[in-house]
Amino acid sequence: MIVASRKNIKDLKEMLAQHKRILVLGCGTCVTVCLAGGEREVGMISSALRIAYKLDEEEHQIDELTIERQCENEFFEDAIEAVQSVDAVLSLACGAGVQATAERFPNTPVYAGLDTKFIGILQEQGIWTEKCAACGECVLGEYGGVCPITRCSKSLLNGPCGGAKNGKCEVSPDQDCGWQLIYDRLKAIGQLDRLEEIFSPHDWSKSHEGGCRKIVREDQRIVTKV
Amino acid sequence: MDNFEPKILALCCHYCAYAAADLAGSMRLQYPANVRVLRLPCTGKVDPSYIMTAFEMGIDGVLVAGCLEGGCHFQEGNLRAKKRVGLVRDMLEEAGIEKDRLEMFNLSSAEGPRFAEIVGIMTERIKKLGPSPLRRKLEVSV
Numbered sequence: 001m002i003v004a005s006r007k008n009i010k011d012l013k014e015m016l017a018q019h020k021r022i023l024v025l026g027c028g029t030c031v032t033v034c035l036a037g038g039e040r041e042v043g044m045i046s047s048a049l050r051i052a053y054k055l056d057e058e059e060h061q062i063d064e065l066t067i068e069r070q071c072e073n074e075f076f077e078d079a080i081e082a083v084q085s086v087d088a089v090l091s092l093a094c095g096a097g098v099q100a101t102a103e104r105f106p107n108t109p110v111y112a113g114l115d116t117k118f119i120g121i122l123q124e125q126g127i128w129t130e131k132c133a134a135c136g137e138c139v140l141g142e143y144g145g146v147c148p149i150t151r152c153s154k155s156l157l158n159g160p161c162g163g164a165k166n167g168k169c170e171v172s173p174d175q176d177c178g179w180q181l182i183y184d185r186l187k188a189i190g191q192l193d194r195l196e197e198i199f200s201p202h203d204w205s206k207s208h209e210g211g212c213r214k215i216v217r218e219d220q221r222i223v224t225k226v
Numbered sequence: 227m228d229n230f231e232p233k234i235l236a237l238c239c240h241y242c243a244y245a246a247a248d249l250a251g252s253m254r255l256q257y258p259a260n261v262r263v264l265r266l267p268c269t270g271k272v273d274p275s276y277i278m279t280a281f282e283m284g285i286d287g288v289l290v291a292g293c294l295e296g297g298c299h300f301q302e303g304n305l306r307a308k309k310r311v312g313l314v315r316d317m318l319e320e321a322g323i324e325k326d327r328l329e330m331f332n333l334s335s336a337e338g339p340r341f342a343e344i345v346g347i348m349t350e351r352i353k354k355l356g357p358s359p360l361r362r363k364l365e366v367s368v
């Protein structure tokens with residue numbers, strides 16, 4: 001899932017100060033699961049904003065709504081009325097959802113209420129960790145299912161760097177050495193021989209480095225005009 | 227400000243604080259009449275939005291009272307409540323309300339006097355802080 005975390009209420013208050021009627025729009029998918037932008041967080045952040053504005057004796061109307069998904073156009077159906085009755089939207093979706101909302105409502109200012117952090121997993125209750133940098137050409141198969149790009153601080157494809165101590169990365173002792181994890185995993189699945197191979201540099205043109213990406217699937221497209 | 231009588235919401239767990247409040251009554255203990263007690267099946271039931279809404283409506287202080295740590299009827303509801311209270315304290319502060327207006331306490335059902343003491347501590351604290359800055363703006367009594 002995409003993992004995000006909330007912005008400070010003070011910053012949100014300043015960001016939205018020029019707008020009198022604001023819709024706080026939650027998203028029912030990734031950010032609901034990572035407890036940053038679902039219905040509950042919409043309620044809390046809206047409450048906090050109302051308090052903050054009232055303290056400044058500023059009249060602001062804060063509406064609340066959460067839709068199933070902000071990154072897919074069809075789900076905006078439920079939000080049209082609510083968006084049309086406000087001056088601005090504070091989207092609690094990931095960066096993609098915020099932009100989809102802005103594209104769907106071209107004349108309404110849309111602001112990001114979260115900081116989108118990474119593609120990751122719920123490691124344990126209350127802890128989310130990054131697992132994938134969306135590099136565009138997945139090499140997990142060669143590394144026993146541990147991503148060298150994301151999990152090694154230097155994204156080494158032919159590691160380790162030699163600086164790890166007790167399984168922890170030299171860049172940050174809070175972080176496991178990605179290459180220790182790769183080694184342990186390859187050993188566990190009987191594929192240590194993979195380490196003999198020297199991998200050529202990654203093709204970063206397929207990552208974000210190659211520009212904003214797009215996937216076109218002709219088999220999935222609905223042709224409306226011939 | 228001398229005659230300021232704060233309004234405090236006490237979110238009390240059925241198995242401890244609520245029973246303790248009952249006991250304090252049976253023991254005819256005097257405690258400040260500033261609290262409004264709301265009984266919950268467990269402090270684990272405390273949703274941050276309950277507290278935020280109370281402050282939004284102008285309450286001067288909120289106390290969450292759950293079982294002693296390790297003594298929760300539902301194992302760890304009180305420990306979760308403690309962490310949620312931490313989150314709401316941060317959010318309140320960011321919004322401009324002193325975080326000390328919200329506090330979590332732990333006690334057992336046998337501690338009637340402790341309940342009275344907690345209400346006293348919280349009432350004193352809120353009296354020092356004065357009315358909720360929001361209540362002053364709202365100019366309504368809750």
Ligand code: SF4
Pocket residue numbers: 131132133134135136137138139140147148149150
């Ligand atoms: S190799 Fe690329 S696509 Fe695969 S997990 Fe790592 S960053 Fe993600």
Ligand code: SF4
Pocket residue numbers: 151152153154155156159160161162163164165168169170171176177178179180
């Ligand atoms: S210590 Fe491990 S994770 Fe850190 S940079 Fe070196 S190889 Fe990568």
